[in-house]
Amino acid sequence: MNLKREEQRLVLEGKIYSSETIDQLSELKDSTPSPFLKELYLFLKDWFAPSPYITVQTSGSTGVPKQLTVLKEQMMQSARLTCEFLQLEAGDTALLCMPLQYIAGKMVVVRALVAGLNLILRTPSGHPLANINFPLKFAAMVPLQVYNSLQIPEEKECLSQIKNLIIGGGAIDATLEKEISQLPNMIYSTYGMTETLSHIALRRLNGAKPSAHYHPFSSVDLSLSPDNTLIINAPLVCCTKLITNDVAEIFEDGTFIILGRKDNIINSGGIKIQIEKVEQLLQPIIPVNFAITSRVDERLGEAITLLIEQTFILETIKEKIKKILPKYQQPKEIVIVKEIPFTGSGKIDRAACRLLANKSKTKI
Template sequence: MMVFNRQKQRLLLEGKEYTPDDIRRCMVRGVENYPSAIWDLFLFLQEWFNDSPLLAVHTSGSTGMPKKLMVRKEQMMQSARLTCEYLNLQAGDTALLCMNLRYIGAMMVVVRSLVAGLNLIVRPASGHPLSDIHEPLKFAAMVPLQVYNTLQVLEEKERLKQTDILIIGGGAVDARLEADIQFLPGAVYSTYGMTETLSHIALRRLNGPAASEHYHPFSSVHLSLSPENTLVIEAPLVCADILQTNDIARIHPDGSFSILGRKDNVINSGGIKIQAEEIEKKLRLLIPIPFVITSVPDKRLGQAVVLLLAEQPDIQEMEKGIQTILEPYYRPKHILVADCIPQTGNGKVNRADCRILAQRLLQLLNDSSC
């Protein structure tokens, strides 16, 4: 039975039950008595159990400035219910918290645990969340980079194989990562959602017989398209307002949908509208290092497509490959190398910073050639 009265909720933390009063007593003991990840959890719970019906959350800032939003705790609990029912999570199931509690994805792991009575296992937010996990997990939520890193270490990979349900959010799952997780015996899902929808409102199965290229929304969610083909979300259980997204989408006859990219990431180059994510998808099998498609201002084209790389590759070989994959109008006009691809605090590509970095690198290149 799920519990929606916050004062009657109990946190099952690594097998030990905590009441709201227990959390208050832990806070009195002070930060020096707990590991940092546990203390961050207690700070969140202090806010969760106070009298306010609202909670502050922060957007990631992947396409612009991060924002602080005030959201209703009741709607967070409804979001938790939807996920737990969809995935059939039951009281006592182990759930891993391994993400930054500043963001909604991590907060919702805790709220699901409170609502459904899950046994929460806590690890610091890191690139290797399974490095010292010893018990099998029923449920885990990670960002793509955490999953990728886990698959590179044999012991961690074996622990991931013992995880029954894995959801991946906070960024796109590329084709190579999707191929790598096919061997996992547990169910793996990509999530679709945002801070405003209090985590995800749709899931896409990535492996097994039920694998799909489409996202399937929860039954209480209604979707439509704007005149610009961006997704419009009506999710009254988790969001009071109709949400106009910047995600260009295609809705299929069965109610599922596909995301083609963000409206913000359309590059208008010489009158040709280029979706950055679609170009990235085509190039991922060719380019084995971190990269992003971005743009710089161009006097002739308006915007010029830029391939921004995190390492120095064999440029000539890469250009040959690009010519076989992309039509002329879609090929990068500039290939630039950076120390790293800018990211937000929760691991998403920071598109705004990528554009700024590309302009700066191109200017330095032009100045050095003068």
């Protein structure tokens, strides 16, 4: 692993670029119509700049996106942890198909720099494997990219040939996880956030020993706050302890599960309901994009509201909901929306969902 920035080289589709030659990437943009290549060039300019710091942006899934200033040294340590765990070596092919404005995309590049990986560039889209006809050693994707790839036979074959695939940026529902479990390669769900510079724990989704629990890196120490939210002590990637908004359960062997976000709890008539738990239960019966949120209610304080993208046999869905959910978890209203709002990193935009629920006049 090369942790000296001044000595690092980026191998991009077989061609080597150093801090002295990355300007060639800027020249390539005139002959290659790829704004994504320009984004990569700008990130590398920032990376090789003398400053030990770099600015990263949060996803904004629960509020307004914010910018954080982080140490490049800590980003390299995060990259080292992942590359060592997955046993990635110099020359291994790694796919970059994540937006570079967020930490997930940036960290794919940093892993390539630290481990000497051969970076394969694909503009972020719902089908990142559409034009790849060779095996990859490493890739990082969001759940939607994996789901879409599984629907196309050629892309599914390519997906199954990625030696190490990590999936982050959103929840993996039971149906998708079941499909993933049948694939022969090594696939992991990740847990982390911008503040931890990508993931600090992984959960194996397939193979002989799939797990329902996340396994933290050995350098990470976890505990719970009085509100049962996860506290992360990861000195290699965070300067201070991080008190998260993720409600968790930690087990005796050090593994953990995430139950949902503290700020995704709806207090309806004094009963606390975890949004993610309700969505997980509804997933098998709603075949379109949807989200559980709340609206202001004079009697209950907050009323559970289901946002759904289209009118899909709503009466049938209502009856199924009554059978699946206890009364206190059942949506008081269903709101039809043109589309469920998502953040740029592929997560449900919870703040925007609440606004839709409270402003919409199309309620059932």
